[in-house]
Amino acid sequence: MRYVPWLTGILSVAIISAMSFMVQPAAMAMEDEDCLGCHGDKSILDSGDNLYIDPATFAATTHAAVGCTSCHESVSDDHPDDGVKPSRAQCGECHDDIAAEYKKSGHCECATCTSCHNPHKVRNPNVVSGVDENRPCAQCHDAQETIDQHATWLPRTKLHLESIPCIACHTGSKDYMITLYIQYQHAPKKFSKSSEAAVVGTRLATYKELASLSHGKDLEKLLDRNGDGKISLRELKKFNESLKPYGFRLWGMFMPEKVTHSYQILDNRWDCSFCHASGSNAMQKSYIALPNEDGTYKRLPIERGAIMDTLFGTPNFYMLAVTRNHLVTVLGLLIIAGGAVVPLVHGTLRFLTRHNRKGSDHDKG
Secondary structure (H helix, E strand, C coil), X not given: CCXXXXXXXXXXHHHHHHHHHHHHHHHHCCCHHHHHHHHCCHHHXXXXXXXXXXXXXXXXXXXXXXXXXXXXXXXXXXXXXXXXXXXXXXXXXXXXXXXXXXXXXXXXXXXXXXXXXXCCCCCCHHHCCHHHHHHHHHCCCCHHHHHHHHHCCCCCHHHHHHHCCHHHHHCCXXXXXXEEEEEECCCCCCCCCCCXXXXXXXXXXXXXXXXXXXXXXXXXXXXXXXXXXXECHHHHHHHHHHHHHHCEEEEEEEEEEECCCCCCCCHHHHCHHHCCCCHHHHCCCEEEEEECCCCCEEEEEECCCCHHHHHHCCCCCCCCCCCCCHHHHHHHHHHHHHHHHHHHHHHHHHHHCHHHHHHHHHXXX
């Protein structure tokens, strides 16, 4: 075959152009750093509140792993100058099983996924607090009305709504456990949607506040004093006592590990034993959640046992065969002893005075 220099040149240019065209979309694709360069700058708030994305918050989400353009595919290298509104992926494209489950619930008629979940802030249940879980509910369900509705059948309503996320009773969630959080206990007690927390106005301790107590050490060192990676009941009690002078306390939430989207009212949730099970079954897994700098929480396992009794002496309930309340035990023993002493003393006195009674009976005869 005859060598033609000009033909070779043309073919080379064609091949290079084709290769450039093939790699062009990848080169033009926006990286997360490019997106957050603008959307992570608070000055963008002047153009709309929903345009700002906190970089640290987004980095802690499950969506950060897939990247911005996975959901906003139409974003080009010319954005926003091209005037094209970015496309938005439908949640069901990835979460098809959850979408199918949610479609069967009553909530799907009045709320979309993003009504409850901000895709730029979404997190797994194991790195959020019970207070965080309740915030989406409080957007539609007035807090005071919620108290009033539950008070018709639920004793100590306020206490329960402080200790149980809505989804614990109103979904088919599974694998429940107690998760302790550090609260600022002098927060306002008004229960309203406008309060900093979604329930009873309580406020969670921040990383910065707890870091000042640890004097530069890891927050874990405040609890795990022997460095074995988990918290004993004794360590937990000492830590709770050390918090009181600073206005903090530990508070327990009855949290589900696996969350479902089948919002409903379940019959077994009316049964007190669903939470207050007696015997060894009540020795559930427990964790303490410590805040991270990015707003998430790190959970540390706690020794199995009656943690509420360890912390508070169970002032609000007494679980037979599980909790050990010294005061209640002493009172119970006194009642039993009193019941035994009365007939014993009475019988002893009658025995000692039997001769006197005989003489008295003889005189009467």
